[in-house]
Amino acid sequence: MxxxxxxxxxxxxxxxxxxxxxxxxxxxxxxxxxxxxxxxxxxxxxxxxxxxxxxxxxxxxxxxxxxxxxxxxxxxxxxxxxxRLRGIRLLDTTADHLLIEAAAGERWHEVVAHTIAQGWPGLENLALIPGQTGAAPVQNIGAYGVELKDRFDSVVAYDLHEESWVEMDHAACAFAYRDSIFKHHPGRWIITAVRFRLPRAWAPVLDYPDLQRHSALAAAREAGNVTAQQIFDAVCEIRIRKLPDPAVLGNAGSFFKNPIVDAATHIKLAAEHTGLVAYPQADGNVKLAAGWLIDQCGWKGKALGRAGVHAAQALVLVNLGGSSAADIMALARAIQADVMTKFGVVLEPEPIVVT
Structure with a gap:
């Protein structure tokens, strides 16, 4: 089977x-x-x-x-x-795309590495994101200018309510920023496999500031010969430099979503706070850098009980040893309160908080 x-x-x-x-x-x-x-x-x-x-x-x-x-x-x-479901396979090849399927239990980074090694580019910006493949659509994971929805075809899942198998396409998954239908109906669908539609006419995605500043990528871009492997390597290097290894220091990666505000709010905040880090969105809204907001509130490198904020990246909350969910969430609430007081902006957690 x-x-x-x-x-x-x-x-x-x-x-x-x-x-x-x-x-x-x-x-x-x-x-x-x-x-x-x-x-x-x-x-x-x-x-x-x-x-x-x-x-x-x-x-x-x-x-x-x-x-x-x-x-x-x-x-x-x-x-x-x-x-623990395992397996990666090429399902289909057309003139326009490759259709790749990965089992839910495959480690996400290994799936990305495998596709690059096979000459199937498209996922390289999502390298080194922790977790398993089945969780990727739930969160609509994203990094360095690419979101899962940009490369997504469908999921195979078991519907616990109907006790039947379903295949859910892009529209059925209702993707949004770090969000999907699976987050709003926990326990209904169990994803067993994720399918990706990777373009045959591959083009590098290099708009993200960290990638633009990367020296090796800058040289390759100047020469006009950027490869998916180079982007993969650069993303891994950047993530290792900025984010702690969970095996060494417990963390869940970025703990808060980057808040999105309307243009008028952005103009007001930019006038009041020099150096505000923000990214214009296609719909006219503006995404604010949550890490910058937290840093401005003085939390980077600070602790509250047994939970702390990583010294190199204010967006990452860490287990300093013996932390409980209560410790982590007490720190998260304190940060949210300070950001609201200083900027009037709501920070939403990225992780699922199980109760």
Whole structure:
């Protein structure tokens, strides 16, 4: 049986899942102490009908991949399903695009690296984002000028409400900035595979300031021969320099979304705050750099109890050792309050806060 989508058509005896107790500290990149009494691992898509039946016995279902975008409480009372589905394949080739499918349990960075190695460019700006592939559409991950929705074709998912397999296209996923339909209906769809439509007529995306300032890319751009591998390498270098390794210092990457304001608000803020970092959007609104706002409030490198703000990147909240979800969220609320007081701007967390 193919571990990706063929399981959607599988017949035969239904799998049996037996929940066990599990320490979840290793299943979230913040490294928060967390525990569940009901944990199962999904390594075959044919197990999902059994998971749907089992989930009826619990107050909810939490699907965990790499846990890179979650804040877990000390006790998770839901059924927790850890996705281990693996596989990457080329589904189709046309004159215009390549259609690539990756299983939900594949580490996202390894998928990006694999596509580049195979000569399938298009995902290179999204290199080194932590987590698993199944979580990428949930968050509509994005970095360095590219969002997942820009390369997205569809997902294969199991609808727990209907207990049936579905394929959801771009419109069905309702993508927005760090948002999708999956965030608004948690526990309904379990994504088993993600499909990407990569353009055959590839063009580098180099508009992001960090990429424009990168010396190796600048030289390649001047020579007119920028490659996807060069962008991949540059993005990895920049991310390593700016963001802490979760294996060394627990974190969930960027903790807050960059707030979007209207043009009039931007003009007012720019007049009041010299050096305001902002990016005009196609719809006339303006995206503000949340890290800059937090830095201006004096939080960079500071701590509140056992949670802190990374010294090199104010957008990253870190576990200083023994942090709980309560510690992280207390720090987040303090930062939000200060940004609101100083700038009148609302900061929204990026991670899913499990309650």
């Amino acid at each position: 193919n571990p990706l989508t063929d399981a959607a058509h599988a017949d035969g005896q239904q799998a049996v899942l037996t929940p066990v107790a599990q320490d979840l500290r290793a299943f979230n990149t913040l490294g928060l102490a967390s525990h569940t009494h009901a944990f199962v691992e999904i390594d075959d898509a044919a197990q999902l009908p059994a998971l749907a039946q089992l989930a009826r016995e619990y107050p909810g279902l939490l699907v965990l991949g790499g846990g890179s975008n979650m804040v877990l409480p000390s006790q998770v009372n839901m059924l927790v399903a850890h996705m």
